[in-house]
Amino acid sequence: MADNERPKEEEAITDLKNDLQNVSVEENGTDETEETPERKITQTDHLNKRLLSAFLDRINVNPQLQQSEVFDNTENSSDTDPEEDDAKDLPENKFGTMSGDHARKLIIGISGATNSGKSTLVDLLLSALPNCSAIHQDDYYLESGDKRLTWIPELNHENWDEMKAIEMDKLVTDIQDWSSNTIKLSHPSTSILLVDGFLLYNYKPLNQLFNKRYFLEVNRDVCWSRRREREYIPADVPGYFDKIVWPAYLDNLKEIKEQTDITFLDGTSNKEELFQTVLKDILSIASLPH
Structure with a gap:
């Protein structure tokens, strides 16, 4: 220079x-x-x-x-x-991994025939899975006497085994609300929602929310023997199972059999074995120790 x-x-x-x-x-x-x-x-x-x-x-x-x-x-x-800095703490998406100390969200469907063991399986999973809660499709039935229900003249009874008897839109909204709410945990983890019901996979807006879907199958004799031991409000009337319940189940099963991402399970198998099978599967999906 x-x-x-x-x-x-x-x-x-x-x-x-x-x-x-x-x-x-x-x-x-x-x-x-x-x-x-x-x-x-x-x-x-x-x-x-x-x-x-x-x-x-x-x-x-x-x-x-x-x-x-x-x-x-x-x-x-x-x-x-x-x-x-604040933006870095926001979740990546509704169902993916959350950054920071937020939870990763998983939504698991548990469906099947009436009295196929759905509620029992959900109760066992709730007791075993951390950060797990449940939503039951049965809680979204219309009230008896609602004009939206289909009346069956020959049975003098309302039809409770079709989708129009359930407030499906409200069910979807509640699941979406759960998914979008931020869950703060003491350390990064996975939050799981179990959704059980007999008509879950025939409704497209609901199908889009599940991360994993299970369906419990039973034969007619087992289904009928279990159902007649239970009390319903309103109670079943003679002929309701043969005319409405079982035909509706077969139609439902035929429709969802075309969906290849559903895991079909034998609802007549040992309850503990069935529970352990599903539990290990969910733990694997959620990347939790098992």
Whole structure:
């Protein structure tokens, strides 16, 4: 470098150092000799300060410093925008992994014929799975006497085994609300929702919510022997099972058999073995120890 150019470089460096010092003085409020109007330190000031420091380092200390490192230091600074930090804590999506200490959401469908063992299986899973809750399709039946129910004249009875007897839209909304609510846990984990019911997989808006679906099958004799031991409100009338319940189940089963992502299970198998099979499967999906 020519001798006549060195004073210009030294003068430029001196000006940069003064600018850097002025930013530090304004930030720390240590200059008591001059009375200047108070000005809020902005993100631009912080950025300028870091860029000036990097520039001086490049000239006087580390000539190999790359430009990319200057901006990496800026991005990693503790002076980053708080709103950007908050955004990092938001969930990636409704059903995926949550960042921070939020829960990953899984929605599991447990369907099958009436009296196929759905409720028993759900109760066992609730007692075994951490951070697990349940929604029951039976809680969304219309009230008896509702005009939306189909009346069966020959049985003098309402039809409770078709989809129009259930408030499906409300069921879907409640599941979506559960999924969208943020769940804060003491450590990163998985939150599981079990949804049980006899008509879950014939309703497209509901099908789109499940991460995993199970269906318990039973034969007619087992289904009838179990059903006649239970009490319903309103009670079954003679002929209701043969005319409504079983034909509706067969139609439902025929329709969903075309859906290849449903795991069909034998509802007549040992309850404990059935429970252990589904439990291990869910634990594997949720990446939980088992």
